[in-house]
Amino acid sequence: MSEPAPLTAQGSNRASRKRRFSVDSLFEDTSPRAVGVKDFPSAKEIRLERIEADPDQPRRTFDDERLEELADSIRQEGVLQPIAVRYTADRDCYVILHGERRWRAAKLAGLSVIPAIVRDVPEERRLIQQLMENVVREDLNAVDRAAALRALKAQMDNAPWERVADAVGIKRSRLFQLLGTEKLPVPVQEEIRAGRLSEKQSRVLQGLATPVQEALSHLITNEGLGQNEAQRLARAVHDDPEFARMPSDQLIGRLRAMREVAEARPVNRRGHPDLVGALSRVLGEDPGEAGASTYIGQVLEREGAIPLTREQLDDQITTIAVALAQLPNAALPVRERRQITARLRALQSLITAALAPQPDA
Numbered sequence: 001m002s003e004p005a006p007l008t009a010q011g012s013n014r015a016s017r018k019r020r021f022s023v024d025s026l027f028e029d030t031s032p033r034a035v036g037v038k039d040f041p042s043a044k045e046i047r048l049e050r051i052e053a054d055p056d057q058p059r060r061t062f063d064d065e066r067l068e069e070l071a072d073s074i075r076q077e078g079v080l081q082p083i084a085v086r087y088t089a090d091r092d093c094y095v096i097l098h099g100e101r102r103w104r105a106a107k108l109a110g111l112s113v114i115p116a117i118v119r120d121v122p123e124e125r126r127l128i129q130q131l132m133e134n135v136v137r138e139d140l141n142a143v144d145r146a147a148a149l150r151a152l153k154a155q156m157d158n159a160p161w162e163r164v165a166d167a168v169g170i171k172r173s174r175l176f177q178l179l180g181t182e183k184l185p186v187p188v189q190e191e192i193r194a195g196r197l198s199e200k201q202s203r204v205l206q207g208l209a210t211p212v213q214e215a216l217s218h219l220i221t222n223e224g225l226g227q228n229e230a231q232r233l234a235r236a237v238h239d240d241p242e243f244a245r246m247p248s249d250q251l252i253g254r255l256r257a258m259r260e261v262a263e264a265r266p267v268n269r270r271g272h273p274d275l276v277g278a279l280s281r282v283l284g285e286d287p288g289e290a291g292a293s294t295y296i297g298q299v300l301e302r303e304g305a306i307p308l309t310r311e312q313l314d315d316q317i318t319t320i321a322v323a324l325a326q327l328p329n330a331a332l333p334v335r336e337r338r339q340i341t342a343r344l345r346a347l348q349s350l351i352t353a354a355l356a357p358q359p360d361a
Helices: 007-022 023-027 064-077 100-108 123-134 141-153 159-169 174-184 188-193 199-205 210-223 228-238 241-245 248-264 274-282 292-305 310-329 334-355
Strands: 045-047 083-088 094-100 113-118
Touching: 007 199, 023 334, 045 210, 083 100, 083 292, 094 100, 094 123, 094 141, 100 113, 123 159, 141 188, 159 292, 174 188, 188 199, 188 210, 210 228, 210 241, 210 248, 228 248
Parallel strands: 083 113
Antiparallel strands: 045 113, 083 094
């Protein structure tokens, strides 16, 4: 029996290459498009029913209209960006880290599966990552961001706010602006959540009595009250407790009248039509009645043609002061007293507007 032939160097190399061969090599992509590309083993397609929303997710509000728009886009093009999830063995399901809107919209679109990246995120880093994804983004409303920041502070063993700001990469001043929304009344917070009131617009409400905050918010969201106008009104009523005691409808009407007076300044013959509505309430006239607007306009033309002197102003203010001093003892029927009270409230609006800081000439 002959001896086996000795292995040559070439034969040894072939054997070595065979030992390095694996079944995976059969499935390797060797085309040019695979150069510099590595497969991502945690990328999955997961059935929607196996995915759950995170109850601690910073986002609390989802706009139904925008969700339906996203669902329409998904019906046309599919889910363009995978969501991120973590596996929870206790419940044998996947919990969303990022992308709950896409998951909700995919269900609306009628999909059965969604592309997802599975991540193993430590509990202490989970909220920070969600905040990095959501808090820094402007499409998450300020109220939800503030709640998430407070939750993060608790999770960080009640760390100083400076550390919380550093953890999510925002400035300390911006952090406190967001937290300021938590002090607003619930109806105002809901306006922010709904996107009708921005965090910047809400800053003017800080420090005011709750009824005034709600009334100013109404004027901003429903009547187009501008930022500068809101600031002027806020300064005018800030230290007056009477406004906080007014019923809501009356308070809104009062602020509306003060706004009209401010918009009508300066008073002159060319600008007097803007002042007719405000002055009519002081004079007890109805601008809608025949002749009322004409009469008030004539008053403005007459009084605006020649500016009052200091002495004339003093005389008229004294006359008003004497009349007001006698009013409590005046024998007036209830109806007439109510009418006068309404005029006095309108007069107070004019006085408040007159005391407001004037721009430099």
